[in-house]
Amino acid sequence: MSRTTPSRPLDVEALFPELANYRGTTTRLHPRPGRPEATDSSVGGPLLWPANEPWPVCTEPHSHARGRRPADIHRQRQILAAVWLREPNPGPTVEERQLLEELGRKHRVQDVAATDPLPLIGLAQLYRRDIADLPAGPDDCDLLQVFWCPFDAHGPTGHSMLLDLRWRRSWEVTEVQTSPPQPLVVGYEGYVPEPCVLHPEQVATYPFAGLLPEDVCARIDAWEEGLEEVAEQLADEATAAPVGYQYDLSIPPGWRVGGFASWHATDPSPMNCRTCAVPMHLLLTIDSTEWDGGSGSWKPLEEQDLPTYQSARPTQVTVGRWGELNIFACPEGPHHSHRWSIQ
Structure with a gap:
């Protein structure tokens, strides 16, 4: 079954027309x-x-x-996935807890x-x-x-x-x-x-805000601050979180190939090839989750009814402290050494 990214909550190029000059593509891998x-x-x-x-x-x-042991890790995950789907009483039994403890040794x-x-x-x-x-x-x-x-x-x-x-x-x-x-x-x-x-899907993407021209970045910041002020004034349980450039309109979460790297955990760092000094391009992003509470707008249409805890971590890979690994490649020399950054 294919996976389809929902349309973005807002047309970012209608809000900021100059972003059309920076539009790129990235292929979401949708591992399942x-x-x-x-x-x-x-x-x-x-x-x-x-x-x-x-x-x-x-x-x-x-x-x-x-x-x-890798086999113990796989077995433990299988048991946990099964017990939390159990109805009407999800969760491990006493015997299963003992087995899980043994597998975790x-x-x-x-x-x-x-x-x-x-x-x-x-x-x-x-x-x-x-x-x-x-x-x-x-x-x-x-x-x-x-x-x-x-x-x-x-x-x-x-x-x-x-x-x-x-x-x-x-x-x-x-x-x-x-x-x-x-x-x-x-x-x-x-x-x-x-x-x-994998269920590859190519989608549009835009650079991390901090790498855009200063005037464009400032306008995005001002727009987001305005939305946050309105949300605070209307704050109640039914009010949805305001749309944001970083998590809703620019860079999708999850495993993907190409596009732009996110620098949400650190300041942007130059990624130049150590062999020829050419600026490197993002090759692959390895993510701990396919989406989370802040990036749920990217959840595929086919999986809207699935709870996050069941569907957001199909690979079970964890990068650092639940982050993402961005791997960069030299566009002039594919054989040149790669570089990487954890966010």
Whole structure:
């Protein structure tokens, strides 16, 4: 079933005509639980990885001998999803609580050194044929595959994530690796995705307000302040929250490809290629939720009747403190190193 973004509450270009010059597109991926195959674009599904090619591993030295088992994480999620749908008495039984507690335990893997290679988790793969805003890869590559390490133990602080993005030509893969290596334990359950099929949808998008010309940004701020004042004067339980540029009219929430990055948690930061200094473009956004209380206007038409707690977190991926990960790519050199920012 396709997913359809509702029309925006207001025509932002009618309010601010100059925004027409900044309009772009982004492809909402709309991941939903399913059984993807290696030939599908997916989150958490099997990857089209050659049987004769080594699986990506983390080689940075760090402790990875203690954590939760991925199978336990998947099982715990399945149980929780089922018990909260149970009628007429939702919630776990005493026996289920005991099982959930057992599944939540951390385990130690014996004889694992910090310098031992750690298999990365295959997070997602995206085919250009499916994703309108996915740029061309280097050397005619048509498939982007995303991996990450399941431990926050990298970078100068020793507490950052590690990403590994690979491009490949899908038609060259003749034999697929069906049982790739997996980490025995993970440091954070938010790194473990649930298998999801994608329902790509291209929508219009506009830049983060702080990156627009100062006069346009000031007019947007004044307009929003006016709406907030009216809402305060009419405040009652039936009054809907006022429409906002950030959460209703410009940048959609959820997993998406292309478009503009949101900088709602920090000030905008220049993302220039470290190889050629060219300003980088947003490649992929990995979000902890598909929508929330502040961005509910983006909830697909087909899912309007679903409660948020059942439908807003299909991938079960959590970025940082329930944020989003923006990955940037160089438009001049797709093979140049990527950069990223957490919001």
